[in-house]
Amino acid sequence: MADAKNSTVNKAYISFVSEISPRTNERRSLFNAFAVGGFICVIGQFLRYILQFMFSLEGDELAGAVSMILIFLSAFLTGIGVYDRIGKYAGGGSIVPITGFANSVVAPAMEFKSEGFVYGLAAKMFIIAGPIIVFGVVSSVAVGLIYYIAGLF
Amino acid sequence: MGKHTIWFHSRPSIVSTYSVAGKKEGDGPIGSVFDRILSDDYFGEKTFEKAECKMLSTAIENVIKKSGYDKSDIDALISGDLLNQIVSASFAARDFNIPYIGIYNACSTVTEGLALGATIVDGGYMSDVVVATGSHFSTAERQYRYPLEFGSVRPPQSQWTVTGSGAAIISSRGDGPSITAATFGKVVDYGVSDANNMGAAMAPAAMDTLITHFTETGRTPDYYDLIVTGDLGALGSRILKHIISQNGYDISEKHVDCGEVIYNIDEEEYQGGSGAGCSTIVFCSYIYGKLKKRELNKVLFLATGALLSTVTTQQGETIPCISHAVAVEND
Numbered sequence: 264m265a266d267a268k269n270s271t272v273n274k275a276y277i278s279f280v281s282e283i284s285p286r287t288n289e290r291r292s293l294f295n296a297f298a299v300g301g302f303i304c305v306i307g308q309f310l311r312y313i314l315q316f317m318f319s320l321e322g323d324e325l326a327g328a329v330s331m332i333l334i335f336l337s338a339f340l341t342g343i344g345v346y347d348r349i350g351k352y353a354g355g356g357s358i359v360p361i362t363g364f365a366n367s368v369v370a371p372a373m374e375f376k377s378e379g380f381v382y383g384l385a386a387k388m389f390i391i392a393g394p395i396i397v398f399g400v401v402s403s404v405a406v407g408l409i410y411y412i413a414g415l416f
Numbered sequence: 417m418g419k420h421t422i423w424f425h426s427r428p429s430i431v432s433t434y435s436v437a438g439k440k441e442g443d444g445p446i447g448s449v450f451d452r453i454l455s456d457d458y459f460g461e462k463t464f465e466k467a468e469c470k471m472l473s474t475a476i477e478n479v480i481k482k483s484g485y486d487k488s489d490i491d492a493l494i495s496g497d498l499l500n501q502i503v504s505a506s507f508a509a510r511d512f513n514i515p516y517i518g519i520y521n522a523c524s525t526v527t528e529g530l531a532l533g534a535t536i537v538d539g540g541y542m543s544d545v546v547v548a549t550g551s552h553f554s555t556a557e558r559q560y561r562y563p564l565e566f567g568s569v570r571p572p573q574s575q576w577t578v579t580g581s582g583a584a585i586i587s588s589r590g591d592g593p594s595i596t597a598a599t600f601g602k603v604v605d606y607g608v609s610d611a612n613n614m615g616a617a618m619a620p621a622a623m624d625t626l627i628t629h630f631t632e633t634g635r636t637p638d639y640y641d642l643i644v645t646g647d648l649g650a651l652g653s654r655i656l657k658h659i660i661s662q663n664g665y666d667i668s669e670k671h672v673d674c675g676e677v678i679y680n681i682d683e684e685e686y687q688g689g690s691g692a693g694c695s696t697i698v699f700c701s702y703i704y705g706k707l708k709k710r711e712l713n714k715v716l717f718l719a720t721g722a723l724l725s726t727v728t729t730q731q732g733e734t735i736p737c738i739s740h741a742v743a744v745e746n747d
Contacts, residue, residue, distance in 0.1 A: 280655065299701070
């Protein structure tokens with residue numbers, strides 16, 4: 264069926280479609296992502312100062328506590344249906360920080376609760392975050408190996 | 417008579433229709449003509465799947481009531497939806513003691529159903545048939561895309577699945593606009609693989625069926641008062657008008673797309689509505705109402721469907737599409 268003539272028609276059609284289809288406004292998306300992502304980081308830094316100077320935490324404890332608060336805030340905002348609205352506006356700006364990771368775990372957990380706690384909520388919880396964890400672990404192993412091999416010389 | 421087109425000589429009529437729409441659809445430009453508008457998307461149920469099923473049974477139940485027929489008069493229920501294994505349609509059919517013919521052609525299920533129903537009634541095998549289809553934004557979203565609360569960005573060429581369902585009764589007796597002809601579409605694939613750009617994928621299927629219909633019936637776009645496509649959306653409609661004009665047909669004066677009229681197009685829906693419910697609720701309320709009032713007399717209704725699944729998309733397949741057309745006319 265896919266003769267030569269047909270495929271040239273298709274090529275013409277595909278290029279027509281990509282010509283006429285609206286494009287994402289990259290400048291605006293980048294700016295929004297930068298502004299919102301940056302704002303989330305500012306909140307993180309603010310929390311860090313508060314915990315450091317008012318509760319005298321430091322080192323790993325300090326980093327852990329900041330992350331925990333941000334994860335909680337994101338999970339809470341996801342639960343009350345606000346985080347996806349931020350995401351629509353901010354794009355990568357709200358996906359890349361740790362809050363985006365929390366959102367990607369909480370959202371499917373809420374959604375699939377209707378299929379039960381084990382096969383729904385628990386099993387589907389990582390459908391979005393799963394690949395991030397897999398590639399995170401793989402790349403950390405790779406970096407570890409490079410680090411080890413480099414140390415031999 | 418052509419190869420793909422059937423004439424219905426006994427002119428089976430659509431005696432009544434009923435539409436159930438979600439809240440967002442109810443707020444849209446044609447919100448006032450729906451028979452029932454939900455106040456929340458759960459429709460009093462625990463899950464969205466149950467709500468979708470309940471919308472379908474509400475539509476079926478009420479279309480029978482509205483027609484004045486008895487449930488026992490109905491010879492068959494032809495129904496379908498978008499979910500895997502067409503569960504909503506089948507589960508809704510469980511509540512009715514009526515033979516059930518489950519069908520799937522994605523968003524073009526409604527015209528497939530109307531064409532099949534008219535064929536069965538015109539053939540004299542059955543006298544009263546209910547055709548019902550529906551879809552739900554929240555169930556479709558999680559089957560085809562991401563969880564609702566996940567903060568993702570929709571690309572600007574995307575469409576919004578309609579929450580709603582509609583039903584119509586095709587009958588060999590009684591009054592109403594008749595289905596005079598149907599053109600069954602063939603599967604068309606022009607190689608679009610972007611599952612967010614359904615309009616572009618489906619436009620060639622609509623064009624193919626339209627041209628087949630015009631050639632086989634000898635009719636021209638001028639014959640009809642309105643040519644209604646299912647859910648090409650704003651972008652798909654523009655593409656259809658462009659590519660069909662290259663083939664020598666000008667439909668720009670006559671064409672309306674259900675996906676384009678159902679929402680106040682703002683940023684969120686981008687190109688408009690889609691889904692098995694989209695064309696159904698527009699036809700079963702707005703278009704049918706206009707036909708009844710004789711403000712429209714000759715309508716060509718062709719819903720378009722993208723026959724993909726999430727698996728085929730992930731495997732990088734292109735999107736095969738289909739469109740079936742029915743001609744609905746007043747006597």
